[in-house]
Amino acid sequence: MKYNYSDVNDFLHDDSFVRWVLFNENDARWQRVMTSDPAYPVLMDRAKKLILAVQEAEKGDELASSQGEVWRRITEGIRANPARERPVFYRNLSQGSRAAIGRAAIGWAAGILLVLAIGWVIITTFSTRPEAGGTSSLQGVAAPELLSEIVNREIIPxxxxxxxxxxxxxxxxxxxxxxxxxxKSGRKVLLSGEAFFEVARDSLKPFAVYSGEIVTEVLGTSFSVRAFEKDNEVEVNVKTGKVSVFRQDAAAAAQPRQPAIVLAPNQKVVFSRKDEHFDKRLVDNPLPIRELSEYPRQRFEDITVPDLLKLLEDRYGVQFVYDRSLLERCVITTTLNDEPIFDNLEVICRTIGASYREEDARIVIESEGCNIR
Structure with missing residues (x-):
């Protein structure tokens, strides 16, 4: 019987193979698989060593020692002499066939390194949040073989x-x-890519999204995270509620924890992987967080600009910074609407001859004031 396994990844993604390695289930079948193709013993042995290395790391009480052990196994495997792993059939092949297998071996190595990286991320990021001066542990977190993984390869969300x-x-x-x-330790997920989260509130169990170098933690809210591995930045946008964002990587874990960045609705934070810096901003298009129907009055004649800005702060959850003594003589006639906040600001600033800029997720309005009221 011919089996359709072409590289190490194929074995690692086969739940039956993983269970055979861990629990010796269906041993007769996998013995048949091993003898059905001369390349399978090498591929299966590599996949088996990886699974056992990750399992061994889970058994340790301390994350630091477990990580060290896994990394030692990984590096020793990479440094191992490839010639010792070549089966007898390899020595009987022609030079051209050997070259073809050599090219395939590069693919195997890439696959192994990819899965090692995934396993390493799971071990290091699915840990509890580190305390200042302390170490993380895997206590209360499911072993890697118990993790569920969902990948969206379709065009639609x-x-x-x-x-x-x-x-x-x-x-x-x-x-x-x-x-x-x-x-029991909490609700933790690992994201690679982009997703929008609507989190059910649970004050006893925070919800944490691990995405590369940062962690986004909430109790109950809605927000989005964009963290593709190829991107230079990781971005978190908040729609409702509040979230905290903080560093979580090997470098940060060894140092006292830095204060988290707290985000409110219509705010976002961008983490630069190059500079390792957080930049807190408003989202690109702040939208109302309260329904228009919640306001009994929507048409305003000669409303002062400070009073209008107070309404907009309440409607959009955005903070304005301005000199009230200069703007309290400025009046405007307007109607509350569902337009983005920047469209409303353009109208206000043109009317009173002012300008605005964004600074640290706030809107700063600069004006020389109005002469008449």
Missing amino acids: MTVSLDDGSTVVLQKNSRLSFSKPFG
Whole structure:
């Protein structure tokens, strides 16, 4: 019987193979697979070593020692002499066939390194939030083989429902990993790509999204995260509620924890992977956070600009910075609408001869004031 396995990744993505390695299930079948193709023993051995290395790391009590052990195994495997792993059939092949296998071996190595990287990220990021001066641990987090993974390879977004009632809209070429069900230590997911989260509120169990170098933590809110591996930046946008964003990587874990960036609705933070710097801003297009119907009065005749700005702050959740003594003599006639806030600001500033700029997720209005009221 011919089996359709072409590289290490094919074995690693086969749940039956993983269970054979861990629990020796269906041993007769996998013995047949091993002897069905001269290349399979090498591929299966490499996949088996990787699975056992990750499992061994999970057994350790301390994350630091576990990471060191896994990394030692990884580096030793990479440094191992390839000639010792070549089966007998390899020595009997022609030079051309050997070259073809050599090219294939590069693909195997790339696949192994990719899966090692994924396993390493799972081990390092699915840890509890580090305390100042302390170390992280894997206590309460599911072992890698118990993680569920969903990948959206379609053009249209994919909606994922989680056990706690939260929903995730996963964009194209994005991957979401999570334990099922969530552990007692909290609700933790791993994101590679872009997704919008609507989190069910649970004051006892924060919801944390691990995305590359940063973690976004909430109790119950809606927000989006964009963290593709190829991008130079990681971005978190908040629609409702509040979230905190902080660093979570090998470098930050060894140092006292820096204060988290707290985001409110219509705010975002951009983390530069090059500069390792957070930049807090307004979202590109701040939209109303309160319905127009909540305001009994929507048409205003000769309203002072400070009073109008107060209404806009309440409607959009955006903070304005201005000199009230200069603007309190400025009046305007307007109607509340559903337009983006910047469209409203353009009208206000043109009317009173002012200008505005964004600074640290706030809007600063600069004006020389009005002469008449």
